[in-house]
Amino acid sequence: AFYLPEEMPFTVIRRAAWKAAPPKGPYYQHVPKMFTLHHTAGRYPKNYDEAVQEIQFVQDYHQNGRGWTDIGYHFLIDPQGDIFEGRPVNVVGAHVKNRNTGNTGISVMGNYHPPVNQTPTKETVHSFAEIGKYLKTTYDINISSFYAHRDIGQTDCPGDLLYALMPELKKLIFAP
Numbered sequence: 634a635f636y637l638p639e640e641m642p643f644t645v646i647r648r649a650a651w652k653a654a655p656p657k658g659p660y661y662q663h664v665p666k667m668f669t670l671h672h673t674a675g676r677y678p679k680n681y682d683e684a685v686q687e688i689q690f691v692q693d694y695h696q697n698g699r700g701w702t703d704i705g706y707h708f709l710i711d712p713q714g715d716i717f718e719g720r721p722v723n724v725v726g727a728h729v730k731n732r733n734t735g736n737t738g739i740s741v742m743g744n745y746h747p748p749v750n751q752t753p754t755k756e757t758v759h760s761f762a763e764i765g766k767y768l769k770t771t772y773d774i775n776i777s778s779f780y781a782h783r784d785i786g787q788t789d790c791p792g793d794l795l796y797a798l799m800p801e802l803k804k805l806i807f808a809p
Contacts, residue, residue, distance in 0.1 A: 645718050667736050668778070670761070672790055673744075706740040719738075729785055758802065762802060765779065783796060
């Protein structure tokens with residue numbers, strides 16, 4: 634019941650496909666009431682295989698470096714627009730300090746902040762909008778409950794270049 638339904642309005646690369654490690658502890662159920670844009674501040678995968686390596690690296694860092702139960706994000710998107718299933722959407726994540734319950738974390742692979750300044754792709758923007766529309770519709774989330782990490786935490790995340798896309802993302806997700 635924690636995981637995404639089999640039928641989705643977009644293609645999702647499931648945890649089994651990217652060979653996710655099992656959680657190291659119990660999950661705690663929640664109902665998504667908001668969602669937050671992040672970036673991994675890590676590698677910018679050039680293809681699917683590199684994206685799988687990156688998500689495995691992020692999960693390993695979150696579980697073994699940070700000591701968390703699982704990868705902190707619910708979804709991750711690579712520059713090719715592939716959407717990866719992270720932590721189950723109906724469980725509390727680990728992506729915004731003291732603001733995780735009810736908050737779905739969506740992270741874009743790469744670093745979109747100076748001095749790195751990688752370029753968000755149109756495929757990434759499209760995939761993020763698809764996830765946002767799904768969350769908006771499925772959980773009745775309104776525009777005032779969509780944040781960038783820096784809006785609700787002390788961080789530069791999701792980087793200046795992704796943050797500059799917030800008005801476009803809001804329009805793509807919430808415009809009638």
